[in-house]
Amino acid sequence: xxxxxxxxxxxxxxxxxxxxxxxxxxxxxxxxxxxxxxxxxxxxxxxxxxxxxxxxxxxxxxxxxxxxxxxxxxxxxxxxxxxxxxxxxxxxxxxxxxxxxxxxxxxxxxxxxxxxxxxxxxxxxxxxxxxxxxxxxxxxxxxxxxxxxxxxxxxxxxxxxxxxxxxxxxxxxxxxxxxxxxxxxxxxxxxxxxxxxxxxxxxxxxxxxxxxxxxxxxxxxxxxxxxxxxxxxxxxxxxxxxxxxxxxxxxxxxxxxxxxxxxxxxxxxxxxxxxxxxxxxxxxxxxxxxxxxxxxxxxxxxxxxxxxxxxxxxxxxxxxxxxxxxxxxxxxxxxxxxxxxxxxxxxxxxxxxxxxxxxxxxxxxxxxxxxxxxxxxxxxxxxxxxxxxxxxxxxxxxxxxxxxxxxxxxxxxxxxxxxxxxxxxxxxxxxxxxxxxxxxxxxxxxxxxxxxxxxxxxxxxxxxxxxxxxxxxxxxxxxxx
Numbered sequence: 001x002x003x004x005x006x007x008x009x010x011x012x013x014x015x016x017x018x019x020x021x022x023x024x025x026x027x028x029x030x031x032x033x034x035x036x037x038x039x040x041x042x043x044x045x046x047x048x049x050x051x052x053x054x055x056x057x058x059x060x061x062x063x064x065x066x067x068x069x070x071x072x073x074x075x076x077x078x079x080x081x082x083x084x085x086x087x088x089x090x091x092x093x094x095x096x097x098x099x100x101x102x103x104x105x106x107x108x109x110x111x112x113x114x115x116x117x118x119x120x121x122x123x124x125x126x127x128x129x130x131x132x133x134x135x136x137x138x139x140x141x142x143x144x145x146x147x148x149x150x151x152x153x154x155x156x157x158x159x160x161x162x163x164x165x166x167x168x169x170x171x172x173x174x175x176x177x178x179x180x181x182x183x184x185x186x187x188x189x190x191x192x193x194x195x196x197x198x199x200x201x202x203x204x205x206x207x208x209x210x211x212x213x214x215x216x217x218x219x220x221x222x223x224x225x226x227x228x229x230x231x232x233x234x235x236x237x238x239x240x241x242x243x244x245x246x247x248x249x250x251x252x253x254x255x256x257x258x259x260x261x262x263x264x265x266x267x268x269x270x271x272x273x274x275x276x277x278x279x280x281x282x283x284x285x286x287x288x289x290x291x292x293x294x295x296x297x298x299x300x301x302x303x304x305x306x307x308x309x310x311x312x313x314x315x316x317x318x319x320x321x322x323x324x325x326x327x328x329x330x331x332x333x334x335x336x337x338x339x340x341x342x343x344x345x346x347x348x349x350x351x352x353x354x355x356x357x358x359x360x361x362x363x364x365x366x367x368x369x370x371x372x373x374x375x376x377x378x379x380x381x382x383x384x385x386x387x388x389x390x391x392x393x394x395x396x397x398x399x400x401x402x403x404x405x406x407x408x409x410x411x412x413x414x415x416x417x418x419x420x421x422x423x424x425x426x427x428x429x430x431x432x433x434x435x436x437x438x439x440x441x442x443x444x445x446x447x448x449x450x451x452x453x454x455x456x457x458x459x460x461x462x463x464x465x466x467x468x469x470x471x472x473x474x475x476x477x478x479x480x481x
Contacts, residue, residue: 013196014251016268017203020155021195023274024182029147034276036464038146041104041153043461044284044437045115046479047444048103049096050079051361054447057339058099061224062092073130075123078479079448086127090180090234094119094227100361101223101343102289104282105425106153107325107393107401110160111292112172114278117152119230120180121145122476124187124237129473140187142475143468148183150279155179157278162269166329170262171208173229178202180233188241197246201236203258204250215332218341281399284425286433286440288359293326294349296420297403301353303418308354308407312373318381319406319417320350323389326403331383339364350405351377392421401426438462448481 013021029035052058063082064070075089076082077096084092094116097103104115122145129139156175165172181202185195208229212221240246251258251268259267288298297320308315322331330346342348342364351374352363362368389402404419424433441461445454457478461467467475 011249011252013200013246013248016251016270017196017199017248019270019274020178020182020199021192023155024151024186024195025192027151027274029150029276031150031276031280034150034279035146035468037279037282038149038153039461039464039467040284040434040437041115041149041279041282042118042146043441044103045097045118046078047441048100049093050444050448051102052096052099053079055099055361057220058096058223061095061227064088073127073134075126076476076480078476079481081481086123087231087235087238089123089127089231090119091224091227091231092119093122094230095224096227098226099223100289101291102285102361104284105292106157106160106278106282107292107399108157108161109164109394110166110172110175111325111329112156112160112175113226114153114156114176114179114282115149116173116176116226116230117156117180117183117233118145118149119227120184120233120237121148121152121187122472123231124184124234125472126476128187129471129476133473139471139473141468142470142472144187145472145475146468148187150276151274152179152183153278153282154274154276155182157282158270158272158274159268162271163263165207165263166210168262168264169209171210171213171225173225174202174205174207176226176229177205177233177236180230181236182233184234184237185240188237190237190241193246194240196248197244198237198240200246200248200250201240201244202233204247205232205236207262212340213329213344215334215341218344219338220340222340222344281427283399283401283423283427284433284437285423286425286436287423288349288353289343289361289364290349290359291330291344291346292423293323293330293401294346294403295423295425296401297322297326297346297405298349298353298359299420299423300403300405300418301350302357302359304405304407304415305354305357307415309357311409312355312377314409314411315377315380315407316410317408318350318354318377319384319408320346320381321384321386321389321404322346323393323400323402324385325390325393327383327385333378336369339366342369345378346383347378347381348374350381351375354407389421399426453478
C-alpha cells in the first residue's frame with residue numbers, strides 16, 4: 001500500500017466519550033447526600049446570580065440578542081423578566097452565576113466551578129417544561145434539575161482529578177462545555193448514541209485559552225466565559241438532535257484529535273467511575289467572593305484585622321505561606337487594572353481582609369482599590385510555598401486549600417501566625433458552613449424580591465421534598481421579575 005494515503009477505517013467511539021454517555025444515559029441517582037448537597041448548590045448558585053444583577057458590567061451582557069424580542073416557551077432568567085431562546089438563556093443564567101465567582105468550586109489537577117452547568121440545565125429544563133405544558137403534558141420537576149446537576153458536576157469534576165488542562169494553557173470551561181453538552185442532550189431526549197455524537201462535538205470545538213485569567217491580561221471575559229461554554233453545550237446538543245453526525249475519534253485520532261493537538265499527545269485519564277463523588281465533596285464559597293485558592297488566606301487576614309488595624313503604618317512585612325496552585329494562579333505584583341484582575345490577586349484579597357476585616361464583591365471596584373494603603377500592603381507581602389500544603393491539596397482524603405499569615409512590625413514584634421487549612425465551605429466544615437450558606441441565600445433573595453416573595457422562595461428551597469416536586473416551570477416563574 002502506498003505511504004501517501006490515509007487509512008480510512010472509522011473507529012469506534014473513544015472510550016472516554018462512551019463512559020460519559022453511558023453514565024448520563026443509564027446511571028440512577030440514589031445518594032441522598034448528593035441530592036441534598038445539590039439543593040444547597042442550587043440555592044447558592046441562584047443567590048450568587050441574583051447578587052450579580054447589582055453590577056452593570058454583568059447586566060449589560062444579558063437579554064435577547066435582538067432587542068425586545070421574546071421567544072415562544074422562552075427561558076426565564078432568575079431575577080429578570082427576560083424570555084429567551086434556550087441557547088441565550090443558558091448564556092445569561094451561566095453569566096450571572098459566574099460573574100462574582102462566589103459559589104461552588106472544585107480543585108484538583110484542574111480547577112473549575114461545576115455549577116456553571118446550571119446555565120444549560122435550567123435553560124433546557126425550563127424550555128422543555130413550557131413546551132410540554134403548551135402541549136397538555138406534564139412539565140419536568142426540579143428533581144430532574146438536581147439529578148442533572150449531580151451528573152454535570154461528576155463529569156466535570158472526575159475529569160479534573162488528574163487531567164491538568166491549565167498546564168497546557170487551556171481553560172477549565174472546556175469541561176463545562178463537555179458536561180453541559182452531555183446532560184443537555186439527555187434532557188432533550190437524546191439516545192446514548194446521540195449523546196456520544198454531541199459529546200464528540202464538544203471535544204472538537206476550539207477550546208478557550210486561559211489568557212484572560214492571568215497577568216498581565218486578566219479581564220472580565222473570565223466572568224462570562226462559563227456562560228458562553230454552557231450555552232455552547234446547549235447549541236451542540238440541539239445541533240445533534242437535528243440529526244448531525246458525531247466523530248468517534250475526536251480525542252484519540254493521530255495528529256488531528258484533541259489529545260495530539262491540544263494535550264501534548266497525552267491521553268486523557270479517567271481515574272474513577274462516574275457516580276456522585278463530586279457533588280458530595282464539592283467546595284462552597286461561603287464567606288468571601290474570593291478565588292478559592294485565597295479563601296483561607298482571607299479568613300486568616302480577617303482574623304488578624306483587629307490586631308493590626310491600628311498599626312498599619314508600623315507594618316514591616318506580611319508573610320504569606322501558601323500552596324503551589326495559589327502561587328501559580330493568583331500571586332502577582334504590579335498594577336491591577338480592573339475588578340477581574342483584583343479578584344484573582346492573592347495579595348489584593350489579603351490586603352482588603354487586613355484593612356477592613358471583611359471582603360465583599362464591591363471591594364474589587366475602583367473606589368476601594370484606589371485606597372493607597374492597599375498597594376502599600378501588597379508591596380510588603382512575601383509569598384512562600386509550604387510543600388505539605390501543596391501535597392495535601394491533591395490528596396483525595398484531604399483536598400486542603402491551606403494558607404497561613406504572619407505580620408511583622410518595624411519594632412521587631414510580630415503577630416501570631418494564623419493558619420487556616422480548610423475553608424468554611426469544605427466538606428470537613430459542612431456543619432459549620434451550611435447555616436451561613438442558607439443565610440447568604442436569604443440575603444441575596446432580599447436584594448431582588450420583596451419580603452413576601454423572598455420568604456416564599458426561601459421556605460420552598462429549605463424543603464428537599466417540596467423543591468424536588470415543584471415543576472421547573474413554576475420554579476422559574478417564582479424567580480422571575
